Amino acid sequence: MIDLDEQNHQPAKSGTTTHDRLMARRKMTLRLVAAFVVGVVLGGFGVSQLRDSRDQRERNAVVALVALPQSANLGGSFSEGSVQLPGQLMLINAGPAPITVRAVQAERPGVVVRNTGQLRLLPPGGTGQVLVELRFECSIAFQPEPLSLRLSVETDDKRVREVTYPVALAGSDWERDALGMCPRG
Known part of the structure; x- marks a missing residue:
């Protein structure tokens, strides 16, 4: 209910x-x-x-270098038509980060350039000299086209990079010093 x-x-x-x-x-x-x-x-x-x-x-990772031949008037020797002498290469780091130059070399008919093995740390905007060994064949070494230098550099990120830079031998200290040791003929 x-x-x-x-x-x-x-x-x-x-x-x-x-x-x-x-x-x-x-x-x-x-x-x-x-x-x-x-x-x-x-x-x-x-x-x-x-x-x-x-x-x-x-x-x-950017590598920007300027390379300039410096005086090679540090002694040397003449043998079998070629001159061997030590030289210096002025390097300028135009990049934004420090780099370490590990190796420098160049080779073309009549010319061989190699560094002497020392490493060179270059801060951004910094300059430094690298000692190199130069070999020039007196009969064919000095041509007007630039010599292409190959540089092995280590960047700040610990990577090794190869860069090339053209260096004018004509009129350089290297040419002057080597021609002074080549026989006049």
Whole structure:
């Protein structure tokens, strides 16, 4: 039996459960949005750091050298039509990072240039001299085209790179000193 005269009717409790679920969803959505924003900020910072690191590595990998023959008037010898003498090569590091010159060499008919084995550290914008051994065949060595020097250098990132640089022998101290030792004929 149902008593319809009773005044104690209470509303169903289903409204508070729905409200609680809605609040929980909003909190979860806010947490996800906050996590996403934090992820974007951290990701952007990380990408920026990686880009800066990559740019720094690329700058350190750049090798820019200028090479100039210096006086070879340090003694020498003449034998069988060729002159052998020690010389100096002035190197200027025009790059943005320090480099270590490991080897210098050049070879073409009538000319051989080799360093004497010492390493040379050059800071950015710095200069230094490398001792080289020069051999010139008096009959064919001195031609107008530049001599292509090959330099082996170690960059700041510990990688060894080979670079070439043309050096004009015509009119250089090396030519003057070698011609002074070649017989006049």
